Amino acid sequence: MNINKRFILSFVAPFMILISAIGFIFRDNSRKIFYLPMGLMGISIILEKDVRRKLDRKNILKKIKSYQKAK
Secondary structure (H helix, E strand, O other): OOOOHHHHHOOHHHHHHHHHHHHHHHOOHHHHHHHHHHHHHHHHHHHHHHHHHHHHHHHHHHHHHHHHHHO
16 A cells, blocks of 8 residues: 655644644753744644645736636
């Protein structure tokens, strides 16, 4: 069975946030800061994907409207 790499990679960002939250809650006070960058990277990956998806949809809508005006 061939597994799509994009399917697996879509779970990486939420998994990073989950590990970061668990580490931040259960670690000693001196070591909590090590989990912060991983959580921030997970959040930034999700936000970047959301922004890119919105821009792609907007561009597709513009192309559709331009083809309709051309007719």
